[in-house]
Amino acid sequence: RRLLAAVPDLAAEAGAAPPPSDAVLAARGIHVSFGDLQVLRGVDVSVTRGECVMLLGESGSGKTTLSQCIAGLAREYTGTVALEGTSLASATRQRSNDERRRIQYVFQSPFSSLNPRKTVAQSIEVPLVRLTSLSRAQRRDRVAEMLDRVRLGRELANRLPDQLSGGERQRAAIARALVTTPDVLVCDEVTSALDVSVQATIVELLGELRRELGMAMLFVTHNIALAPEVADRVAVLRGGEIVEEGTVDDVLKSPSHSYTRELLANTP
Ligand code: ADP
Numbered sequence: 552r553r554l555l556a557a558v559p560d561l562a563a564e565a566g567a568a569p570p571p572s573d574a575v576l577a578a579r580g581i582h583v584s585f586g587d588l589q590v591l592r593g594v595d596v597s598v599t600r601g602e603c604v605m606l607l608g609e610s611g612s613g614k615t616t617l618s619q620c621i622a623g624l625a626r627e628y629t630g631t632v633a634l635e636g637t638s639l640a641s642a643t644r645q646r647s648n649d650e651r652r653r654i655q656y657v658f659q660s661p662f663s664s665l666n667p668r669k670t671v672a673q674s675i676e677v678p679l680v681r682l683t684s685l686s687r688a689q690r691r692d693r694v695a696e697m698l699d700r701v702r703l704g705r706e707l708a709n710r711l712p713d714q715l716s717g718g719e720r721q722r723a724a725i726a727r728a729l730v731t732t733p734d735v736l737v738c739d740e741v742t743s744a745l746d747v748s749v750q751a752t753i754v755e756l757l758g759e760l761r762r763e764l765g766m767a768m769l770f771v772t773h774n775i776a777l778a779p780e781v782a783d784r785v786a787v788l789r790g791g792e793i794v795e796e797g798t799v800d801d802v803l804k805s806p807s808h809s810y811t812r813e814l815l816a817n818t819p
Pocket residue numbers: 585588590608609610611612613614615616617
């Protein structure tokens with residue numbers, strides 16, 4: 552009995568609670584430094600299937616660095632990122648195509664994922680060519696289905712990205728990320744560059760797609776006001792550390808950290 556009783560203490564000493572057993576994505580003890588600058592100082596975050604976790608932080612808090620480590624976008628880090636319990640290599644090139652397929656990323660700027668010289672439909676097909684072995688006919692069907700889901704008609708799908716509005720372009724980028732049916736979607740400030748009315752349609756669309764496709768979502772933003780619309784849980788990142796984490800209700804109604812209270816006080 553003494554041995555068993557010692558186990559939780561050991562876990563606590565190791566610094567982190569184990570991720571929930573149903574976590575589809577679990578990042579543990581993520582550290583990143585650029586020279587002397589420690590940008591992430593041992594961050595833990597996990598997301599279960601169908602759940603949306605908001606990663607909230609001000610500019611410079613390390614949100615993009617963390618989300619790019621998770622998505623394997625060319626960041627070296629220490630710590631582990633695991634998909635359904637299996638650790639992934641930190642360097643993108645060492646991740647298998649299927650691992651890459653299973654975590655997809657939507658950038659603040661849709662131009663980061665849409666090729667300016669390809670039609671939207673052609674850009675959406677690219678990850679299927681790179682990361683799956685689907686036939687041409689299967690790829691066409693999958694692209695058409697995704698265009699439907701993000702409500703981009705044929706005519707818009709045959710345009711170049713700069714011939715679309717900001718909101719249409721972000722919907723195309725979302726379609727490109729979701730066409731591979733990932734388990735995890737990482738959205739990095741995806742509404743920040745859009746008009747407020749367009750932001751709302753994108754937030755609504757992402758919620759609908761998450762429910763329909765049952766994926767886990769990490770929604771990265773500096774905008775705490777989006778939490779009730781978007782998220783189930785909120786993790787607050789400050790100076791490379793998670794200073795508070797809880798359900799949206801708990802964090803908004805009874806924040807435990809003074810920094811979160813400050814963020815709320817400064818939100819209209
Ligand atoms: P956020 O997304 O929250 O604005 P970032 O993850 O982009 O934060 O950046 C966190 C910190 O890391 C910032 O101080 C930024 O200047 C620094 N940083 C990010 N990328 C690099 C890099 N490639 N080289 C040096 N410093 C970097």
